[in-house]
Amino acid sequence: MPSEANSRVLSGFLDYLKVEKGLAPLTVSAYATDIGQFSAFLEKHKRSLLNAQRSEVRDFIQELFANSVDGRSVGRKLSALRHLYRYLLLDKHIEHDPTLNIDSPKQWKVLPKSLAHDEVEAVLRGPQRLSGPLAEAISARDRAMLEMFYAGALRVSEIVGVKLEDLKLDLGYVLVRGKGDKERIVPLGKSAQESLALYMKGARTVLAKGRSTPLLFLGRSARKLTRQRVWQMVQAASAGMGRHASPHMLRHSCATHMVENGADLRTVQTILGHSDISTTQVYTHVALDRLKSVYQKHHPRAKAR
Known part of the structure; x- marks a missing residue:
C-alpha cells in the first residue's frame, strides 16, 4: 500500500x-x-x-x-x-x-550480490564448534577457508586447489592459480593468518590421517574437497543469519568492501585475478557513491547554506 x-x-x-x-x-x-x-x-x-x-x-x-x-x-x-x-x-x-x-x-552490468559487514562477521562465526578431534578439525578447516575466501576473494576452484607450498603464512600471502592457470599473489589479513595457523597446528594432520597430499585444505582421510562440499559448507555457515551466502558472495563482498574503503580498482583487479579492468569496473558505482559521500561530508561548500 x-x-x-x-x-x-x-x-x-x-x-x-x-x-x-x-x-x-x-x-x-x-x-x-x-x-x-x-x-x-x-x-x-x-x-x-x-x-x-x-x-x-x-x-x-x-x-x-x-x-x-x-x-x-x-x-x-x-x-x-x-x-x-x-x-x-x-x-x-x-x-x-x-x-x-x-x-x-x-x-549496465549486474553487480554481484555481496554481504554487509555484519553479515560477513556472522558467516565467519558460523562453523559449528563440535566436540571430538575430527569434528574440531573440520570446524577449524571451515573457519580457515571462510577467512581465506573473504580475505583473498578466491573462487571455489582456486581454494580447493591451493597447495601447502603455496601458503606463505610467515609472509602473509598465498599464491593462487586462477583461470587459465594464471598465478597471482593474494595478501592475507591478520584474522585469516590466525585461522590458518590454527588449522595448520593440528587440524590438517587429523584430516590427513597419516596420508601424504600436497593440498592445503583436506576432506576426511586426505581426500580432495569437492566444489559442492565447499558450497554446502558456506551455506551452512550462513544459515544462522537468515540469508543463504555462497562462496562467490564472499569473493564479491571482499571486493565491494575494499572499494567502499577507498581501494583503487587496479588493486582490486589484481586481487580478484581479472585479466581486464573492465570486468572490475562493475564496482565503480560503489566508489562513486563513496566519493560523493566523502565530498558531501568534508567539502566546506558541499552543502547549501
Whole structure:
C-alpha cells in the first residue's frame, strides 16, 4: 500500500498524463505500475518519491537486474521515472532530478550480490564448534577457508586447489592459480593468518590421517574437497543469519568492501585475478557513491547554506 504522500504524487502525475498528454489508458496504467514499484522500493528504505536520490534510482535498477528483469523492461521503468521527475521538476515540487546521468540499461552490468559487514562477521562465526578431534578439525578447516575466501576473494576452484607450498603464512600471502592457470599473489589479513595457523597446528594432520597430499585444505582421510562440499559448507555457515551466502558472495563482498574503503580498482583487479579492468569496473558505482559521500561530508561548500 503506497504512502499517502506517494499516492498524491502518483495521482497528480497520472492526471497529467491523461489530461495534458492525452495518453491511452493502457499506457497510463503501465506508468502507474512502474512508478508504483519504485514507490514501494523507496518506502522499504524509508524514502518517498519527492526526496529520492540518484543512488536510490541506481539501487532500484540494480535490484531489477538482480531479479532477472530483462533490459527492455528496466529501460521502460527508467523512462517512466524520467517522465515523472521531469513533471515534478517543471511543477517545482522538487529541485533536483534523481534520474539525471543514469546510464541506459544497455550500459549496465549486474553487480554481484555481496554481504554487509555484519553479515560477513556472522558467516565467519558460523562453523559449528563440535566436540571430538575430527569434528574440531573440520570446524577449524571451515573457519580457515571462510577467512581465506573473504580475505583473498578466491573462487571455489582456486581454494580447493591451493597447495601447502603455496601458503606463505610467515609472509602473509598465498599464491593462487586462477583461470587459465594464471598465478597471482593474494595478501592475507591478520584474522585469516590466525585461522590458518590454527588449522595448520593440528587440524590438517587429523584430516590427513597419516596420508601424504600436497593440498592445503583436506576432506576426511586426505581426500580432495569437492566444489559442492565447499558450497554446502558456506551455506551452512550462513544459515544462522537468515540469508543463504555462497562462496562467490564472499569473493564479491571482499571486493565491494575494499572499494567502499577507498581501494583503487587496479588493486582490486589484481586481487580478484581479472585479466581486464573492465570486468572490475562493475564496482565503480560503489566508489562513486563513496566519493560523493566523502565530498558531501568534508567539502566546506558541499552543502547549501
